[in-house]
Amino acid sequence: MKKIILLHSAVLVPTLFLFWLLAYRNTMWWMEGMSFFSTLPDFAILQARLPEGVVKYAAAFLLQFYHSSVMGALLQTLFAWIVMVCADVVAWRLLRRVRYSWLAMLPVAVFVALQCRYRDAEGAIVWCLVSAAVALITVFLTRRPRRYVAVRRGRLRGGVLLPLALVAVGIVVSLSVREFRVRERLHRVERLAEAKDWERILDIVTPEVAASDPVRMRYALLALGERGELAERAFRYGITDADDFFFAGSRDIVGCNFNALLARSLGLDNEVIHQSFQLNSLSPLGYSFRSMRRITDAFLHTGNVPLADKYMRVLLHSTFHRSWVESRVGRMVDIMSNPVHNDEDRILTCSTGNAPLLMDMACLYDARPDDRLCADLLLCGLLASREMDRFSLLFPRVFASAYPADAVLPRYYEEALLVLSRENPDVLKRYPVSRFRIDAFDKFAALMDAGRYDDARAAFPDSFWSYLYAGR
Numbered sequence: 001m002k003k004i005i006l007l008h009s010a011v012l013v014p015t016l017f018l019f020w021l022l023a024y025r026n027t028m029w030w031m032e033g034m035s036f037f038s039t040l041p042d043f044a045i046l047q048a049r050l051p052e053g054v055v056k057y058a059a060a061f062l063l064q065f066y067h068s069s070v071m072g073a074l075l076q077t078l079f080a081w082i083v084m085v086c087a088d089v090v091a092w093r094l095l096r097r098v099r100y101s102w103l104a105m106l107p108v109a110v111f112v113a114l115q116c117r118y119r120d121a122e123g124a125i126v127w128c129l130v131s132a133a134v135a136l137i138t139v140f141l142t143r144r145p146r147r148y149v150a151v152r153r154g155r156l157r158g159g160v161l162l163p164l165a166l167v168a169v170g171i172v173v174s175l176s177v178r179e180f181r182v183r184e185r186l187h188r189v190e191r192l193a194e195a196k197d198w199e200r201i202l203d204i205v206t207p208e209v210a211a212s213d214p215v216r217m218r219y220a221l222l223a224l225g226e227r228g229e230l231a232e233r234a235f236r237y238g239i240t241d242a243d244d245f246f247f248a249g250s251r252d253i254v255g256c257n258f259n260a261l262l263a264r265s266l267g268l269d270n271e272v273i274h275q276s277f278q279l280n281s282l283s284p285l286g287y288s289f290r291s292m293r294r295i296t297d298a299f300l301h302t303g304n305v306p307l308a309d310k311y312m313r314v315l316l317h318s319t320f321h322r323s324w325v326e327s328r329v330g331r332m333v334d335i336m337s338n339p340v341h342n343d344e345d346r347i348l349t350c351s352t353g354n355a356p357l358l359m360d361m362a363c364l365y366d367a368r369p370d371d372r373l374c375a376d377l378l379l380c381g382l383l384a385s386r387e388m389d390r391f392s393l394l395f396p397r398v399f400a401s402a403y404p405a406d407a408v409l410p411r412y413y414e415e416a417l418l419v420l421s422r423e424n425p426d427v428l429k430r431y432p433v434s435r436f437r438i439d440a441f442d443k444f445a446a447l448m449d450a451g452r453y454d455d456a457r458a459a460f461p462d463s464f465w466s467y468l469y470a471g472r
Contacts, residue, residue: 019112023184027119030187034120035121198222218246221234221244245262246357253282418433
């Protein structure tokens with residue numbers, strides 16, 4: 001039996017380790033972020049009192065290790081290995097033939113196919129416990145065989161080839177589940193946004209991808225805003241409304257996480273904390289490491305030392321956050337020496353009208369006229385909503401504060417000004433619209449005036465003009 005276990009381990013361990021490391025790296029990152037563990041008595045006692053509390057507590061402890069992709073992949077492999085060893089024990093007691101030993105990999109293949117579904121690790125632990133219980137019952141109820149009855153040539157097929165084929169089937173089934181693939185792609189973009197790797201997000205989320213994925217489209221728009229390219233490229237990504245820039249009134253994990261990142265980009269620390277508390281309430285244990293870290297950083301950014309200290313002390317009672325907390329101590333000391341002064345903050349998604357983003361950005365821009373991201377979100381939101389009158393009223397103020405007299409305007413602002421110039425030609429005298437854009441608009445207008453709408457849209461596919469006039 002030991003030889004069979006060693007053969008099966010040689011097949012399973014490297015295969016599954018590489019599978020998780022390469023295929024579900026970002027899913028494991030998400031699992032760690034949405035979990036929470038603490039050695040504080042109130043948390044431990046609460047879990048012990050709840051049904052299945054011991055399993056939840058054990059799962060929460062193990063999920064801490066997923067902060068490292070390598071450690072996460074090793075643990076995911078360990079779960080499958082435990083199931084495999086228990087199945088080998090059962091096969092050894094019941095089948096007693098090397099040629100049938102590959103059957104022990106059947107439950108392993110099923111587990112591998114389903115493992116990505118257990119995103120809090122509790123399901124994987126239950127699999128291991130049930131497998132161990134079945135193995136123990138089998139050992140107690142059956143007579144121990146002296147040895148496998150086997151022939152030499154059956155060892156390679158039963159011990160290696162067929163088990164490898166079954167593991168491969170489990171992997172293929174897992175990769176064929178659309179839900180698993182979609183989650184991994186989303187978590188990858190979330191991870192890049194957390195790290196502020198905006199260029200990489202735009203490499204991954206192309207306009208073609210954004211057209212079929214409204215969630216990742218929002219991350220692409222946020223990346224454009226952070227890079228100052230929103231007014232140059234936003235309409236390439238298929239926006240149809242101002243609310244495409246965020247999740248209005250979101251009550252789910254995906255929306256709250258994105259809104260928190262958008263608030264961070266806008267410098268709205270109070271809203272970062274608000275959305276992170278929302279995210280906490282949606283996590284399996286009522287707290288999550290991602291939210292706790294984000295809330296701590298927000299309090300440090302606002303200079304609120306007592307509350308930042310409170311959350312840092314809570315995180316110290318986990319297993320892997322000591323170095324993270326120590327990296328923030330210097331910032332806390334600086335704040336204590338030089339207190340931070342903050343202007344009145346504004347709350348994202350506070351409005352209840354039909355256009356919450358426009359209302360919120362208008363309020364924020366009124367308080368922070370030098371905030372370029374806010375100005376671009378507001379102006380592009382007005383263009384996406386076809387609010388040309390409001391755009392014409394607001395743009396002079398933005399232009400006066402954000403652009404020198406000889407500045408080159410972003411593409412969509414030029415295109416919007418050319419639209420306004422059809423009724424008010426003086427617009428072109430007040431703003432530096434390029435000759436290239438004027439000539440392009442003349443061509444577009446000529447096609448539209450001739451009723452050649454499809455040709456106009458084809459000639460200027462990602463322009464604001466196509467969006468406004470040609471029914472893009």
